[in-house]
Structures are given as C-alpha cells and as structure tokens.
Amino acid sequence: MTAAVFFGCAFIAFGPAFSLFIFTIAKDPLRVIILIAGAFFWLVSLLLSSLVWFIATKATNAQDLTLQKNLLIFGSIFSVILQEVFRFAYYRLLRKANEGLAAISEEDGPPLSVREMAYVAGLGFGIMSGAFSMINTLSDSLGPGTVGMFGDSQYYFITSALMTLALTMLHTFWGVVFFEGCERKRWWVIAVVLCVHLMVFSLSLLNPFYVASILPVYAIMLLMAVWAFFSSGGSLHNITLLWTCRKSNAETSS
Amino acid sequence: RGRACGGLVAVVSPCTSKLVTSIQLFLFFCLSDVSCNSVAQKIYVELNNTVPCVRLLNATHQIGCQSSISGDTGVIHVLESEADLEWPLSKGPNPPYMVLLESSLFTKSIMMKMKNASSRVAGVVVVQKTSPPEFSPHTTCPNENTGVYTETYDHNLAHCNTTVWNPRGNGLSYEEFDSPVFSLKEDNETEVIKQCYFDHNRVVNGSGLQYPLCAMQLFSHMHAVTDTATCMRRSSMDFSTSPVMVCDPLGGYNVCAFIRPYNSTAFGHKENESVVILDSRAFFLEDSTGAEGSVSGFVTLLAAAQALREATQEAPPTRNILFAFFHGEVFDYIGSSRMVYDMKNNMFVIDLDNVHSILEIGQVAVRSGTNLFLHSDPVSRRNNTVHDEVTNLVKNLQSSTAGLNFSLVETDFSQPLPPSSFQRLLRARAIPGIVLADHQTDINNRYYESFYDNAAHLNLTYPSNLSPEEQLEFVTDTAKSLTEVATAVARALFKQAGGNNSQVNKINADPKTVTQMLYGFLVRSNNSWFQAVMAPELKDILQPNPPQYYVGVAKSSHQANALTYLVQYLLANLTGTATNLTQSQCKKPDELPNESTYLYSYLWVQGVVPPNSTQRESFCVRTAVRLVKAVSPAFDLGDYISKEYSTWTKSQWKFIKARIFLVASRDLEMLTLGVGVAVLFTSLLVTYFVRTKADVLFSSVREPNNAAY
Numbered sequence: 001m002t003a004a005v006f007f008g009c010a011f012i013a014f015g016p017a018f019s020l021f022i023f024t025i026a027k028d029p030l031r032v033i034i035l036i037a038g039a040f041f042w043l044v045s046l047l048l049s050s051l052v053w054f055i056a057t058k059a060t061n062a063q064d065l066t067l068q069k070n071l072l073i074f075g076s077i078f079s080v081i082l083q084e085v086f087r088f089a090y091y092r093l094l095r096k097a098n099e100g101l102a103a104i105s106e107e108d109g110p111p112l113s114v115r116e117m118a119y120v121a122g123l124g125f126g127i128m129s130g131a132f133s134m135i136n137t138l139s140d141s142l143g144p145g146t147v148g149m150f151g152d153s154q155y156y157f158i159t160s161a162l163m164t165l166a167l168t169m170l171h172t173f174w175g176v177v178f179f180e181g182c183e184r185k186r187w188w189v190i191a192v193v194l195c196v197h198l199m200v201f202s203l204s205l206l207n208p209f210y211v212a213s214i215l216p217v218y219a220i221m222l223l224m225a226v227w228a229f230f231s232s233g234g235s236l237h238n239i240t241l242l243w244t245c246r247k248s249n250a251e252t253s254s
Numbered sequence: 255r256g257r258a259c260g261g262l263v264a265v266v267s268p269c270t271s272k273l274v275t276s277i278q279l280f281l282f283f284c285l286s287d288v289s290c291n292s293v294a295q296k297i298y299v300e301l302n303n304t305v306p307c308v309r310l311l312n313a314t315h316q317i318g319c320q321s322s323i324s325g326d327t328g329v330i331h332v333l334e335s336e337a338d339l340e341w342p343l344s345k346g347p348n349p350p351y352m353v354l355l356e357s358s359l360f361t362k363s364i365m366m367k368m369k370n371a372s373s374r375v376a377g378v379v380v381v382q383k384t385s386p387p388e389f390s391p392h393t394t395c396p397n398e399n400t401g402v403y404t405e406t407y408d409h410n411l412a413h414c415n416t417t418v419w420n421p422r423g424n425g426l427s428y429e430e431f432d433s434p435v436f437s438l439k440e441d442n443e444t445e446v447i448k449q450c451y452f453d454h455n456r457v458v459n460g461s462g463l464q465y466p467l468c469a470m471q472l473f474s475h476m477h478a479v480t481d482t483a484t485c486m487r488r489s490s491m492d493f494s495t496s497p498v499m500v501c502d503p504l505g506g507y508n509v510c511a512f513i514r515p516y517n518s519t520a521f522g523h524k525e526n527e528s529v530v531i532l533d534s535r536a537f538f539l540e541d542s543t544g545a546e547g548s549v550s551g552f553v554t555l556l557a558a559a560q561a562l563r564e565a566t567q568e569a570p571p572t573r574n575i576l577f578a579f580f581h582g583e584v585f586d587y588i589g590s591s592r593m594v595y596d597m598k599n600n601m602f603v604i605d606l607d608n609v610h611s612i613l614e615i616g617q618v619a620v621r622s623g624t625n626l627f628l629h630s631d632p633v634s635r636r637n638n639t640v641h642d643e644v645t646n647l648v649k650n651l652q653s654s655t656a657g658l659n660f661s662l663v664e665t666d667f668s669q670p671l672p673p674s675s676f677q678r679l680l681r682a683r684a685i686p687g688i689v690l691a692d693h694q695t696d697i698n699n700r701y702y703e704s705f706y707d708n709a710a711h712l713n714l715t716y717p718s719n720l721s722p723e724e725q726l727e728f729v730t731d732t733a734k735s736l737t738e739v740a741t742a743v744a745r746a747l748f749k750q751a752g753g754n755n756s757q758v759n760k761i762n763a764d765p766k767t768v769t770q771m772l773y774g775f776l777v778r779s780n781n782s783w784f785q786a787v788m789a790p791e792l793k794d795i796l797q798p799n800p801p802q803y804y805v806g807v808a809k810s811s812h813q814a815n816a817l818t819y820l821v822q823y824l825l826a827n828l829t830g831t832a833t834n835l836t837q838s839q840c841k842k843p844d845e846l847p848n849e850s851t852y853l854y855s856y857l858w859v860q861g862v863v864p865p866n867s868t869q870r871e872s873f874c875v876r877t878a879v880r881l882v883k884a885v886s887p888a889f890d891l892g893d894y895i896s897k898e899y900s901t902w903t904k905s906q907w908k909f910i911k912a913r914i915f916l917v918a919s920r921d922l923e924m925l926t927l928g929v930g931v932a933v934l935f936t937s938l939l940v941t942y943f944v945r946t947k948a949d950v951l952f953s954s955v956r957e958p959n960n961a962a963y
Binding site for chain 1: 298924928929933942947952
C-alpha cells in the first residue's frame with residue numbers, strides 16, 4: 001500500500017518500543033544484553049511451539065479446513081503456555097546470573113535490580129513478538145495494493161500495527177508483574193498472567209471484527225499498565241508528588 | 255480468575271462464521287502453496303494467461319509497447335463504447351486508468367486517443383472475443399521497401415501506386431506505445447477482473463466512487479530502445495565473459511527439400527542443373543494463426559509435395575524441384591532474402607543461374623468465386639525470354655485444372671506482384687515466375703496478420719458430435735478445395751519440370767492429408783497423426799491448441815520453433831521413405847553402405863500406435879528435407895541500417911507479468927502515516943518525561959541496592 005502506509009504502520013507498531021529502547025536501554029550495555037537474551041528466549045519458545053504445530057499439520061489431512069483451524073488454535077494456546085514457561089525459565093536464569101554479576105561488579109551488590117531486569121526482559125519478549133507479528137505484513141504493505149480482494153477489511157495494516165503495539169507493551173508489563181510475583185513467591189500472579197495472555201489471544205481470534213478485538217485488548221493493556229506501575233514501586237502518592245513538584249517548580253520559576 | 259478465562263472463550267463462537275471464511279481462504283491459499291506468504295496472497299491476484307505486446311526495432315524505428323521498470327498501475331475501467339472513452343481520458347476522478355476493452359473496440363482511433371493521453375491511461379488490456387467484420391493491424395502496403403518494386407525498378411508500381419494490397423490495414427502493429435498493452439483470452443481470469451470491476455469500480459448513479467478501487471499492474475519493461483543499430487552497439491559494448499544482449503535479431507529456419515538431393519556440402523553453381531522452385535510464405539505475427547495468410551499456402555504446398563512423390567520417383571523429370579518454406583517473411587522477407595544472399599555468395603547448394611522458374615502459392619483459401627488468379631511481374635516480362643517462359647508456365651497451370659472444379663485466370667497485365675517471396679528473387683535476377691492467389695486485385699483476407707485469421711475465418715466447421723480424433727479425419731469443404739488446388743499445382747509443376755505428360759493425370763493430392771494438416775495447424779496440434787510423424791524428443795511441442803506461430807529470435811543453439819519442426823517432419827513424412835534402420839543406426843547412418851548423410855537427413859520418428867498394443871512403432875525416415883538458417887544477412891554483414899535487408903530485432907526483457915489488487919484512498923494512507931508519526935512522537939515524549947521523573951515515580955523500593963533508572 002505504498003511507502004506512507006509502510007512508515008505509518010512501522011511507527012505505530014514499533015514507535016513506543018523504539019523510544020523505550022533509546023531512552024532507557026541503549027546506554028547501558030548490560031541492559032542491552034538482557035534485552036537480546038530475552039528476545040532469544042521468546043524466539044526459542046516460538047520455535048518449539050511451531051514445531052509442535054507443524055508436525056500436527058503434516059500428520060493430518062491438509063484439506064480438512066476446520067481441522068486445520070482447530071489445530072492452529074491448539075498450536076497457539078500451546079505457544080502461549082510455552083512463552084510463559086520460558087518467561088519463568090528466564091527469570092530463574094536471571095536470578096542465577098544476578099548473583100554472579102554481584103560477585104564480579106565493582107559496586108556493592110548486583111548492578112541491576114530485579115525490577116530493572118523484569119522490565120528489560122519483558123521488553124525483549126515484546127520486541128521480538130512484535131517483530132514476528134509485523135515484519136512480514138510490513139514488507140507487503142510496500143507494494144501498490146491493499147488487502148481486500150478476498151473480502152478482508154481494508155484496515156488490515158493499521159489494525160495489525162495497533163495489535164502489535166498492544167502486544168509489545170503487554171509483554172513488557174507482564175514481564176514486570178511476573179518477575180515481581182516470582183520474587184514475592186506469589187504464584188497466583190503467574191496464573192493470572194497466563195490467563196490474561198490467553199484472553200488476549202482469544203480476543204485476537206475475533207479479527208476482522210476489529211471493534212470487538214482491539215478495544216478490549218487496549219483496555220486490558222491499560223489495566224496491566226496500572227498493575228505494573230504499582231508492582232514496580234509506584235503509588236498514587238508518587239503521582240501527586242510529581243504533580244505538586246511540577247506546580248512548585250512552575251511557581252518558583254515564574 | 256480461571257472462570258473469567260472460560261467465560262470469554264464462549265464469546266468467540268458466535269463470530270466465527272466470518273472469521274472461518276477468512277481463515278479458510280487464508281488457509282487455502284496458505285497450505286495449497288509451498289511458499290506460504292499469506293499476506294501477499296490476500297492482496298494480489300496474479301494473471302497467468304497474458305500475451306504482452308513487445309518492442310521490436312528496425313533500422314529506423316522502434317515499434318510496440320513498453321512499461322516503466324517498476325510496472326504501470328492503473329484503476330481498472332471496462333470500456334463499453336467509444337463514447338465511454340471520456341471517462342478515462344478526461345472525466346474520471348482517479349487517474350491513471352487501466353483500460354480494459356473488448357476486441358471489437360480495439361480500433362486505431364481508440365488506441366490513438368489513448369496513446370495521446372498517456373498521462374491518464376496507464377495501459378490497455380484487450381480481451382479477445384467475437385471477430386469484428388474486418389481488422390488488419392498491418393500496413394496497407396506490406397513490405398513496400400524491401401520488395402522488388404522500388405523507385406528504380408518501376409516508378410509507377412512502387413509504394414502500391416497501382417494496387418493497394420491491404421486496404422483495410424490500419425498500421426496498428428507498427429505504432430509505438432509508451433504504455434503496456436496486454437491481450438487476454440476470455441476465460442476465468444478475465445471473469446475475475448470483470449467481477450472485481452463491477453464490485454468496486456462501477457459508479458452508482460449519484461454517489462461517487464468508493465475506495466478501495468480495483469486496480470491492475472502490468473510489467474513489460476523492454477531493454478532495447480531507438481533502433482537496431484543502437485541496441486546492437488549497446489550489446490556489443492558489454493565486455494564481460496557472458497555478455498548481456500539487449501536485443502536479438504529475428505529469424506528462424508527455412509525448410510527446403512529437393513526431389514533429387516544434392517551433396518549438402520557442395521555449394522555453388524551446379525552445371526546443367528535447372529530447378530523449379532515451389533515456395534510459400536510464412537507471414538507470421540505474434541499470436542496470429544495466419545490461417546488464410548500462411549497456413550492455406552503451405553498446407554497446399556505440402557499436399558502438392560506428397561502428390562508429386564510417386565510420379566517423380568517412377569519417372570524423374572528432367573529438372574529438379576525445390577520445395578521451400580520461407581520463414582519470417584512478414585518482417586521484410588527474412589527467409590527469402592537469406593536464401594538469395596546464400597545463393598549469390600555460394601553458400602547454398604545451387605545458385606541463381608540454376609533457377610529455371612518459380613511458382614509461389616500465396617493466400618488460396620478464401621475464394622470469391624470459382625477462380626484462382628495467377629499474378630506475374632509486368633516489368634520482367636518486358637524481356638521476351640522471360641515473357642515466353644511465364645506464358646509457358648501459365649499454360650501448364652491452366653491445363654492442369656482440367657477435370658477440377660475451378661479455373662485459373664491471369665490477372666491484368668499491368669498489375670504488379672502482390673507481396674510475396676518471389677519479389678526477393680526477382681530483385682536479384684529476372685526469373686520467370688507466377689504467384690497463385692485467390693484474389694484478383696487487393697487481398698480477400700479481411701483479417702490479414704491479425705489474431706482473427708483463424709480456423710473460423712476459413713469456415714473450418716466440424717459436426718459437434720465428433721470426438722477430436724474423428725474431427726481429425728473429417729474432410730471439410732475447405733480441405734476439399736485446397737486439395738484441388740494442390741492437385742493442379744502438382745500437375746503443373748510436373749509438366750514444368752519436364753515430366754512425362756502421360757503420367758500427369760495420376761498425380762492427385764490426398765484430401766485426407768489436407769484435412770488432417772488443417773486440423774493440426776489450426777485447431778489442435780496434439781493429435782494422433784502429428785504425434786506419429788514427430789520425433790520422440792519433440793513431442794512436447796504438440797499442444798491442445800494451434801501451434802506457436804511467432805517468428806522467434808534466432809538463437810545460437812539449433813532450436814527452431816514449433817512450426818518449423820512441424821513443417822520439417824511433415825515434409826519428411828510426405829516425401830521421404832521409411833527405412834529399416836534401428837535407432838542407433840539412424841543416428842549414424844554413414845557406417846552403412848547405401849546411406850549418406852551428405853545427400854539425405856535421417857530422422858527417427860515416433861510412428862503410430864498399433865490397435866492392440868501400447869508401444870509405438872518408431873522408425874527411421876530417410877529424407878532430403880533440410881533446415882537452412884534464416885537470419886537476415888544484415889546481421890552477418892554488420893550493416894544495421896541496411897535498406898536492402900531486414901533489420902528487425904526483438905528487445906529483451908527481464909520479466910513480464912500482470913496482477914490485480916485493490917488500492918486504498920490517499921486519505922487512508924495519509925491517516926496511517928499521521929497516526930504513526932503521532933504515536934512515535936508521543937511515545938518519545940512520554941518516555942523521556944517518565945525517565946527524568948523516574949526517581950519520583952518509582953520511589954517506594956525496599957531493596958537495599960537500587961540503581962537509578
């Protein structure tokens with residue numbers, strides 16, 4: 001659909017992740033490493049789950065479309081579960097690594113707190129998940145045509161980009177919440193994260209009925225944002241503090 | 255919380271029907287193809303059965319069509335009438351347009367109007383439907399500069415001053431277009447295009463056009479420009495080990511066969527040899543079957559060759575007879591000019607002094623009465639010896655029609671020859687000769703050099719309840735009339751070559767052979783007879799439609815096109831002899847005492863399938879048929895601006911394809927870009943802000959070591 005749509009969708013899908021990367025991660029090499037390792041973990045989980053799906057499709061009749069659709073749903077659910085398993089595995093790995101890093105670092109104690117690692121790991125998952133969702137679609141958006149010949153909606157590209165944005169941010173928030181829950185030994189948090197992930201997946205099945213899929217997903221994203229904010233040390237008090245701080249700065253400067 | 259997940263799953267099911275169809279379509283296209291790129295398959299529909307108009311160049315011009323290097327895109331508009339042209343040319347709000355028109359609207363006036371408005375018309379697609387009453391895209395005076403009638407030969411006869419041979423010609427094939435022009439048959443793909451147009455592009459009364467609109471993109475970028483000299487120069491400047499040619503000379507192979515073969519390595523003049531040449535043209539253009547224009551002529555020639563075979567073997571005539579099928583004659587006489595050049599330069603087994611007389615079979619299938627006409631050249635007949643010979647030939651021809659249902663009439667003495675290969679031979683030497691045709695003045699062919707000159711034009715109708723094999727055997731009326739012509743030609747040739755007069759009445763052409771050849775060349779080349787006469791390695795060129803007729807490029811390898819092979823193997827079958835050689839002996843017959851590859855060529859053919867078995871009875875044919883390379887002498891001489899010889903070349907290209915898709919409105923694209931930029935800037939600002947205030951926002955931390963964000 002030409003360069004305008006390509007850049008528009010690329011900015012929508014990867015704009016926030018890009019700005020997060022530039023302002024919070026790029027300067028610290030350790031964070032970059034954790035980000036990339038997180039992306040790799042997500043990739044491995046996708047590989048394993050897609051292997052399962054691939055074997056299942058090859059072993060069954062390719063012409064039976066309902067069966068293939070059901071296999072796709074089953075494969076996706078399996079993938080969601082596997083992603084959370086790998087998130088947990090990454091948490092364990094980072095905890096182990098944290099002790100080692102604390103031993104060799106110059107400061108007293110680990111260079112990164114678990115919260116920072118949670119955020120970076122979540123962002124790594126999110127960026128890789130977004131890349132896999134969006135890159136193929138983006139490359140096709142460069143051509144002169146748009147989706148719609150076979151009855152699909154012509155808003156396909158924009159909605160794909162919006163879903164990718166939501167999924168990236170959701171992975172980030174899930175990372176924060178998940179690691180915090182594991183730290184505090186609150187195991188119900190893991191179950192909730194898994195459930196919310198499955199809920200988001202099932203909402204995406206409602207496409208192309210975009211109103212029913214995108215709006216709830218964004219609502220869930222806002223809720224998760226609030227939860228992540230509170231679990232990473234924020235509070236309403238801090239926000240009011242921020243507000244009065246600005247007001248007082250404005251008063252003193254004026 | 256577990257129940258919350260379960261509750262939402264129930265919401266999924268009512269909305270599944272819509273998503274099931276889209277998933278089904280997605281899965282169908284995804285899983286049915288090895289390379290599953292599902293988004294591209296949601297967008298584009300590739301069109302596979304297209305015939306593009308390509309660029310040809312000669313010494314002075316470039317003709318044909320060209321697209322831009324990344325394809326030309328336009329909103330589809332189906333043209334309903336000439337008045338409807340206003341919409342793409344001026345009124346339509348979404349230029350550029352891709353105009354789809356039916357063949358009845360494919361006229362010169364419409365095409366020229368669209369050519370002049372090339373900023374609004376991105377390309378043209380022609381759908382072949384019913385034949386118009388007449389249509390000829392060739393010029394009114396074909397090959398006017400390379401025939402014999404030049405200013406110096408006879409001023410009054412040059413440039414069709416006395417007779418315009420093709421008055422219906424509009425010269426469309428020789429125009430140059432800056433936009434791609436493709437041709438489609440009426441099949442499923444065309445239905446998809448029209449359905450897309452009716453769904454998205456039709457203007458409902460009152461309301462404007464709604465995006466998304468249906469559009470088409472055509473790729474046919476040609477590498478060569480300007481003229482032949484330029485593109486040959488550019489090709490020769492590439493000094494790499496495998497140079498990339500920008501254009502290729504047109505050409506192919508002439509098919510030649512002598513009744514008494516000569517040693518094929520001994521070129522030049524043959525003492526005391528006198529040859530009568532019987533030839534026909536192969537005036538072919540792309541995608542044109544040339545039923546009346548060419549097939550009628552060479553089918554008659556093949557039938558005459560078969561008729562002469564027995565008589566010439568029993569009582570060989572004094573003079574030798576050469577059957578010649580010239581290739582590429584429409585492009586300024588490529589085949590015949592090559593043969594004349596070879597004869598003049600001692601590169602052919604005979605030379606011009608050996609040629610006694612010439613009989614050419616022109617277009618003979620569309621009669622307007624019971625007469626066929628004998629054309630001769632008035633200028634050479636001013637010489638008495640030539641005149642006497644021509645009169646003798648006319649007498650032989652007219653006496654050969656005794657007992658047949660037609661008669662041969664001489665044309666008006668002052669009328670020149672129609673466009674024919676004989677003109678090239680006359681250009682070199684004043685040889686006596688006659689051109690046989692069904693028209694007295696201008697040609698009867700209403701579809702000269704167009705794709706409507708097909709089986710229907712010749713009224714080749716078969717009863718509907720016949721299977722393809724039965725249709726092959728059915729003798730049509732056209733076949734009967736062509737058989738009579740072939741009989742007359744064979745008898746006249748026998749007399750002309752000095753054969754015994756008492757044998758003449760035994761010479762008869764076979765109507766079954768003629769009707770089988772007409773069926774194979776004009777309806778379906780993949781039939782049992784053609785399969786029996788072809789070589790095993792060439793059987794793939796036989797298709798369930800008429801063979802490919804285009805004068806291709808002269809490749810350096812020994813690959814001729816389908817038509818050349820068909821003519822070669824048919825002539826071998828009709829004039830050669832079957833031998834007992836095995837397949838390995840057929841490849842190397844020189845080891846045997848009585849066989850010689852200097853005189854004959856040995857072809858291994860498939861043979862028929864006997865009734866009670868599945869194996870073909872293949873055998874080796876000994877024949878005097880040879881393929882002679884037919885490339886214009888201008889390329890051997892390096893003279894790319896030659897006025898004497900053909901300089902036609904065809905451009906090369908990388909790929910040619912066509913596809914349709916939907917295009918979105920500009921507003922939606924800009925909206926997407928705007929939202930994207932807004933999201934990017936907002937996220938940059940928010941992130942920066944949160945980062946600077948992070949110590950305030952995330953302050954309640956109980957971990958002892960808290961590094962700042």
